[in-house]
Amino acid sequence: MNIVVCVKQVPDTATERKLRPDDKTIDREAAEGVINEICEYAVEEALRLKEAHGGEVTVLTMGPSKATDTIRKALAMGADKAVHLVDDALHGSDGLQTSYALAQVLKKIGFDVVILGSESTDARMGTLAAMLAERLDAPQLSLANKVEIDGSTIRIQRLTDYGFDRVEASLPAVVSVVEKINEPRYPSFKGIMAAKKKPVETLSVADAEIDAAKVGLASAATEVVDFAVAPPRAAGTIVKDEGDGGVKVAEFLASKKFV
């Protein structure tokens, strides 16, 4: 089975994240780039599917050259190889364009299952799996906390507002996972060493047959027109419970007219 897992590098959420004043895109230089947390769950699920059904796991990342660190992390976890879509022409692409670019690569490399995380911590769009399913004309099996493959049938549990749906489709399919699905493995020392030798194919926009006029900041379908650092929250009042902590909170709530 040909399993492709889409992995994104994002600015570390533990550091101060910024937009660039010049072109108002995410400043990917300012903060350390790390693997988007949920993508680790996507990689883990891809590895488990491979372990159960055989085949190969390919990591797919679109991002600047420093995103290779993130690719190595996924390879160290156990993925077999990677495709890195990297080209200055991609800078500033929005969700619509990213989905176009990744879909072009996926059409080129082929897949039985594409696995994504449900949401990235930087853009927080939570739309990419849906967009890829639309572009690839493949079933959308998103927000999964359980995935099962049985021959050419794939079944997931999709988390919903009321509980979950059991959803079924035929392969090939696009899957997105939530963090409840598994516990991602830590790369072993052996895994880290092996990752250094695993093949990473870099593709330019031209290599992937992406129309350069359809990607990048200039042709993005959305634009940030303005941004400002939010004023910090005013420091609150923190009290130690002296046996009357509950009463004190009630007084605070009353002062704010909540009770």
Add this chain to the structure above:
Amino acid sequence: MAEILVLVDHVDGEVKKVTLELLTLARSLGEPSAVWAGPGYAADAKAKLAEYGAEKVYVADDADIADHVVAPKAELLAQLVGSASPAAVLIAASQEGKEIAGRLAVKTESGVITDAVGVDSDLTAELSIFGGGVNVKSRVKTGTPIIAIRPNSTAPEASQGAAAEERVTVSLSDSAKAARVVERVKQEKGARPELTEAAIVVSGGRGVGSADKFSVIEELADSLGAAVGASRAATDAGWYPHQFQVGQTGKTVSPQLYIAVGISGAIQHRAGMQTAKTIVAINKDSEAPIFELADYGVVGDLHTVTPQLTEEIKKRK
């Protein structure tokens, strides 16, 4: 005036509050047309949509629409974008809402903005990104603006609309039917307000200690007419169902008041509640990061502080 399509969010035939918010917002942008997708449409729903200003209601209530994941709703909306040429499409920024918005954007080659907390009359959207650290104004340059809006961003205000009903038939493509819902599993919800809609949310975390002890959280919530939320530690432990999880991969809530009980305030939790107007925390660890956000905090044992708070609120009623 230009039409603004508002996708109706409904459960069991009942229109969710977020839809009334979107209709209210749509009135400041143009003429709202509600779009009903899936079964359950009835007179009550229509009346509600009219009350909040829907001039038109497009109805596509075949069961088919709900029996497949997301794609049918996007197909319906794409068809309406084609026929009505609206100035914008507004959708609730639930996880499913965002997915619908994404597919619709691809179908109509339009820009999509998710998680907006406001929309100006020129259709510029306001967002709060990086865990509330940066406020952004964004706009769609290409196609029909598709904007997914966070619940609780606008106060719903009634204003009667004509709600002229227009039946819509969609003949779903095969690809829209590719992912079939074979079973729906409902986990009980209770009579409390819906998490994303509630004005007050009381959430419990690992500090609560067990499923049984969540009654402490529920009792406080009930004394305030609030919804109950939970951290991932609490949902993963099985103390509370997953759909009550607040955070990065759970619900994003923007209530007037958020009370975090026994929650440390990890970045992934904060991502889902940081835009609450007032934040109160009860935690025994004075170093817990949640106190950095709290307008009011008590360092103490939740098992004594919380019941006392509940009693005191009841007394004051």
